[in-house]
Amino acid sequence: MFDLRPVGYVIGLLVVTLGAAMLVPLAVDVWAGNGHWPVFAQSAIVTALAGGLIALACANGAGAGLSLQQTFLLTTGVWLVLPAFGALPFVFGVTEARAVDAMFEAMSGLTTTGSTVLSGLDTLPAGLLMWRGLLQWLGGIGIIVVAMVFLPELRVGGMQIFRAEAFDTMGKILPRAAEIATRISSIYVGLTGLCALAYLGAGMTPFDAVVHSMTTIATGGFANSDASFSAFGPAVQYWAALFMLLAALPFVRFVQFTAGTARPLLRDSQVHGFLGVAGVVVLLLTAAQVVREGALAEETVRGALFNAVSILTGTGYASADYMQWGAFAALVLFFAGLIGGCAGSTSCSIKIFRYQLLLASIRARLARINAPHGVFEPRYQGRPVSEEVMNSVIAFFVFFVVTLGVLSVALSMTGLDFVTSVSGAATALANVGPGLGGEIGPTETFAGLNDAAKWMLVFAMLLGRLELLAVYAIFTVTFWRA
Amino acid sequence: MFDLRPVGYVIGLLVVTLGAAMLVPLAVDVWAGNGHWPVFAQSAIVTALAGGLIALACANGAGAGLSLQQTFLLTTGVWLVLPAFGALPFVFGVTEARAVDAMFEAMSGLTTTGSTVLSGLDTLPAGLLMWRGLLQWLGGIGIIVVAMVFLPELRVGGMQIFRAEAFDTMGKILPRAAEIATRISSIYVGLTGLCALAYLGAGMTPFDAVVHSMTTIATGGFANSDASFSAFGPAVQYWAALFMLLAALPFVRFVQFTAGTARPLLRDSQVHGFLGVAGVVVLLLTAAQVVREGALAEETVRGALFNAVSILTGTGYASADYMQWGAFAALVLFFAGLIGGCAGSTSCSIKIFRYQLLLASIRARLARINAPHGVFEPRYQGRPVSEEVMNSVIAFFVFFVVTLGVLSVALSMTGLDFVTSVSGAATALANVGPGLGGEIGPTETFAGLNDAAKWMLVFAMLLGRLELLAVYAIFTVTFWRA
Ligand SMILES: [K+]
Ligand SMILES: [K+]
Numbered sequence: 001m002f003d004l005r006p007v008g009y010v011i012g013l014l015v016v017t018l019g020a021a022m023l024v025p026l027a028v029d030v031w032a033g034n035g036h037w038p039v040f041a042q043s044a045i046v047t048a049l050a051g052g053l054i055a056l057a058c059a060n061g062a063g064a065g066l067s068l069q070q071t072f073l074l075t076t077g078v079w080l081v082l083p084a085f086g087a088l089p090f091v092f093g094v095t096e097a098r099a100v101d102a103m104f105e106a107m108s109g110l111t112t113t114g115s116t117v118l119s120g121l122d123t124l125p126a127g128l129l130m131w132r133g134l135l136q137w138l139g140g141i142g143i144i145v146v147a148m149v150f151l152p153e154l155r156v157g158g159m160q161i162f163r164a165e166a167f168d169t170m171g172k173i174l175p176r177a178a179e180i181a182t183r184i185s186s187i188y189v190g191l192t193g194l195c196a197l198a199y200l201g202a203g204m205t206p207f208d209a210v211v212h213s214m215t216t217i218a219t220g221g222f223a224n225s226d227a228s229f230s231a232f233g234p235a236v237q238y239w240a241a242l243f244m245l246l247a248a249l250p251f252v253r254f255v256q257f258t259a260g261t262a263r264p265l266l267r268d269s270q271v272h273g274f275l276g277v278a279g280v281v282v283l284l285l286t287a288a289q290v291v292r293e294g295a296l297a298e299e300t301v302r303g304a305l306f307n308a309v310s311i312l313t314g315t316g317y318a319s320a321d322y323m324q325w326g327a328f329a330a331l332v333l334f335f336a337g338l339i340g341g342c343a344g345s346t347s348c349s350i351k352i353f354r355y356q357l358l359l360a361s362i363r364a365r366l367a368r369i370n371a372p373h374g375v376f377e378p379r380y381q382g383r384p385v386s387e388e389v390m391n392s393v394i395a396f397f398v399f400f401v402v403t404l405g406v407l408s409v410a411l412s413m414t415g416l417d418f419v420t421s422v423s424g425a426a427t428a429l430a431n432v433g434p435g436l437g438g439e440i441g442p443t444e445t446f447a448g449l450n451d452a453a454k455w456m457l458v459f460a461m462l463l464g465r466l467e468l469l470a471v472y473a474i475f476t477v478t479f480w481r482a
Numbered sequence: 483m484f485d486l487r488p489v490g491y492v493i494g495l496l497v498v499t500l501g502a503a504m505l506v507p508l509a510v511d512v513w514a515g516n517g518h519w520p521v522f523a524q525s526a527i528v529t530a531l532a533g534g535l536i537a538l539a540c541a542n543g544a545g546a547g548l549s550l551q552q553t554f555l556l557t558t559g560v561w562l563v564l565p566a567f568g569a570l571p572f573v574f575g576v577t578e579a580r581a582v583d584a585m586f587e588a589m590s591g592l593t594t595t596g597s598t599v600l601s602g603l604d605t606l607p608a609g610l611l612m613w614r615g616l617l618q619w620l621g622g623i624g625i626i627v628v629a630m631v632f633l634p635e636l637r638v639g640g641m642q643i644f645r646a647e648a649f650d651t652m653g654k655i656l657p658r659a660a661e662i663a664t665r666i667s668s669i670y671v672g673l674t675g676l677c678a679l680a681y682l683g684a685g686m687t688p689f690d691a692v693v694h695s696m697t698t699i700a701t702g703g704f705a706n707s708d709a710s711f712s713a714f715g716p717a718v719q720y721w722a723a724l725f726m727l728l729a730a731l732p733f734v735r736f737v738q739f740t741a742g743t744a745r746p747l748l749r750d751s752q753v754h755g756f757l758g759v760a761g762v763v764v765l766l767l768t769a770a771q772v773v774r775e776g777a778l779a780e781e782t783v784r785g786a787l788f789n790a791v792s793i794l795t796g797t798g799y800a801s802a803d804y805m806q807w808g809a810f811a812a813l814v815l816f817f818a819g820l821i822g823g824c825a826g827s828t829s830c831s832i833k834i835f836r837y838q839l840l841l842a843s844i845r846a847r848l849a850r851i852n853a854p855h856g857v858f859e860p861r862y863q864g865r866p867v868s869e870e871v872m873n874s875v876i877a878f879f880v881f882f883v884v885t886l887g888v889l890s891v892a893l894s895m896t897g898l899d900f901v902t903s904v905s906g907a908a909t910a911l912a913n914v915g916p917g918l919g920g921e922i923g924p925t926e927t928f929a930g931l932n933d934a935a936k937w938m939l940v941f942a943m944l945l946g947r948l949e950l951l952a953v954y955a956i957f958t959v960t961f962w963r964a
Binding site: 328330331338358365387391397398399409412413469473 | 817881902
């Protein structure tokens with residue numbers, strides 16, 4: 001078997017970082033004067049100490065770079081270990097959460113899923129709300145780095161199509177990969193700042209503006225109120241829709257944009273495809289609502305726009321109880337959640353580029369049916385797509401659909417009803433947040449589910465966030481033999 | 483554009499054949515003395531005349547064999563035109579069906595779907611019941627021929643993997659393709675006869691035994707009673723389960739078996755996979771029912787066995803109202819319907835061999851992840867699978883899933899609820915028969931749906947039966963340009 005220490009070393013350092021991040025909610029609680037800060041002091045000490053010990057224990061194995069196996073293990077390991085420590089404040093704090101609930105909340109945070117088991121959010125200590133926002137925000141930037149650096153390297157889910165591209169076209173502007181990561185982070189911080197300012201200007205309190213801007217740009221969906229975004233006015237909702245859309249675009253294009261070239265952003269097939277789909281989903285939902293209400297009220301259009309964008313981008317805020325909008329709206333939102341945003345953003349799910357690649361493949365296939373002796377290869381962004389990328393995309397799609405089916409059945413086995421099982425599996429796997437139906441719908445929480453179902457959903461969030469194959473690969477026998 | 487006449491000629495001849503087939507229910511009604519026979523006389527005359535005129539009009543274009551485009555058009559054309567004529571007895575007869583209902587019933591028959599818009603089956607004239615059975619029986623043998631000869635030629639849905647195989651291994655036993663078709667038909671007739679004898683022995687009336695044996699071997703699912711198979715005793719239900727399973731196996735293996743070689747049947751990966759899946763589905767459903775009932779009663783096990791086999795094979799009989807069995811049973815049956823039986827049988831849906839091929843592809847891909855420089859090609863039945871077959875299978879899978887999603891949304895747009903929309907789309911596309919929920923569940927009919935929904939389902943049955951791509955291909959621009 002290969003050396004586990006380099007993996008442990010990096011994970012240890014990241015756990016220490018997470019412990020340091022707990023100083024932020026600690027400071028918030030001190031500032032709020034609610035007496036809740038010792039929870040974060042405790043959590044930070046436990047986390048930092050544990051992380052330090054892990055890193056020390058593995059330190060003499062670190063240094064020489066990571067093998068493929070080690071990289072796989074690191075990717076999954078990070079998203080397994082960090083939630084365990086991120087869960088501590090929910091256990092130690094006023095929420096007094098049991099292990100399963102704390103783990104659910106932390107995993108939902110770090111994977112930017114946004115399903116919650118907590119209610120009475122409006123009365124929670126500010127520090128805990130900040131911690132939920134911070135988990136999503138850190139998870140968001142974490143996943144962009146993983147998606148840009150790790151997944152292409154691991155050749156998982158077709159993400160390798162962005163390897164050459166990101167580093168090639170970026171190479172002309174920015175010489176080094178580390179600088180790319182820095183620039184991406186600046187964009188991430190910058191967008192979050194802009195979003196916070198917009199929310200502030202539209203009437204949010206400074207605290208709400210900061211926390212919600214973090215969960216918006218992470219397409220996370222945690223809110224500070226049980227009412228989610230129906231707690232806010234029209235202006236806030238419009239700004240939120242705009243920033244959710246921006247957060248679902250490829251961040252590398254923003255880097256290029258701020259470096260002075262708007263062209264890559266404007267000519268990106270993913271961006272075109274995503275905005276097109278967003279337009280269609282918003283239009284379908286608006287039309288359905290207008291027909292239903294019998295009038296074209298601003299509130300109707302805004303409700304359709306906000307919730308369509310929220311689900312399509314995988315954010316998961318709700319500004320209305322769309323379970324009351326009928327089966328058509330529910331189905332449109334269900335499938336929108338299975339589409340998702342652009343690769344290289346914080347949004348998850350199957351993603352636009354995979355549908356585009358599958359479509360290109362099928363188009364090439366139909367052309368071949370019509371002219372059996374012609375040569376037709378699928379193209380994307382004007383370039384031919386390698387067989388390997390196409391196979392990866394297909395493996396991802398099949399795995400996603402089959403996992404969704406198996407997970408739905410497994411959930412129903414714990415006693416959940418049909419709609420809760422299917423929509424719960426989908427919302428966890430696609431990291432969207434809310435499900436459908438009376439139990440886990442947009443106005444409900446996941447608190448009432450049984451423990452077995454919660455653990456399954458925790459695993460599903462992890463699977464979905466890491467594009468399935470990165471996790472599945474480590475379950476194969478040959479993986480450990482290599 | 484290419485010459486349409488050779489297509490019209492074959493379709494015309496098949497319409498004449500369908501008209502001739504109407505003499506069977508005519509004879510049944512005469513024998514029953516119910517005075518309903520003129521309906522079939524009228525229908526037969528209209529059908530035979532129309533078919534004759536079509537064939538005559540196209541006769542001088544016939545002869546030289548079919549091009550690829552013509553073969554595509556013929557395949558879809560047959561399954562569009564024959565139902566239109568097969569619908570006539572429902573329009574002319576006591577059912578006095580409107581166009582949409584008659585077309586629904588006939589399409590459901592010829593595609594062996596088995597969803598019905600008729601109720602009061604127990605009091606229908608014998609001729610009409612015979613006609614429903616005959617539509618499914620003719621549709622069943624028709625689809626085996628299409629699947630064995632046409633689809634491999636059209637290289638649709640990965641069916642080409644059976645081209646070489648069928649003709650190679652068969653070649654050693656039977657020299658000519660026409661003889662293959664004859665042998666397959668003999669098996670089909672033989673199995674139907676055996677099934678009828680079994681039903682007769684188990685207590686069915688001769689008429690019921692004949693009609694139900696036809697709809698069993700066609701995995702069609704039309705029954706002579708609103709109560710479906712709950713109208714019959716345990717012995718009939720066990721026999722039905724056995725014959726449904728047999729009808730979902732590759733018929734070419736039976737040909738080899740009767741020619742003296744059991745080996746191909748016993749060593750077929752599809753057969754192993756299918757029986758394995760059947761075992762798991764039956765076990766899951768039985769376990770769920772035993773837990774539910776708290777006792778291992780014969781009736782419980784039989785109910786689970788019968789309905790699991792009925793849905794997995796895509797037959798669609800019901801011996802119990804399994805909507806009362808809870809969400810787990812509903813989900814297991816829902817996904818079982820999306821698995822289906824073996825290629826080269828009368829059963830439809832995604833089919834076992836496609837899952838096996840997708841699994842082989844993913845296994846090869848995982849192996850490659852673990853050892854990036856190794857060469858791993860997917861294998862099936864011990865042979866490497868060509869890139870082209872794999873792509874076809876994948877295109878099929880993606881098309882199936884996406885069509886299912888779009889169709890669900892479209893159905894909900896006509897006002898159907900969530901479960902009815904999704905399960906209705908699935909049951910039509912997979913040619914299973916019953917849906918889920920209170921509207922189209924196992925004890926209900928499709929009569930209450932609105933016309934728009936019915937037409938969508940008619941199209942979905944056609945799409946599913948012809949493996950989607952055979953139909954989609956003719957909607958492309960390049961198809962007509964070729
Ligand atoms: K989310
Ligand atoms: K059927």
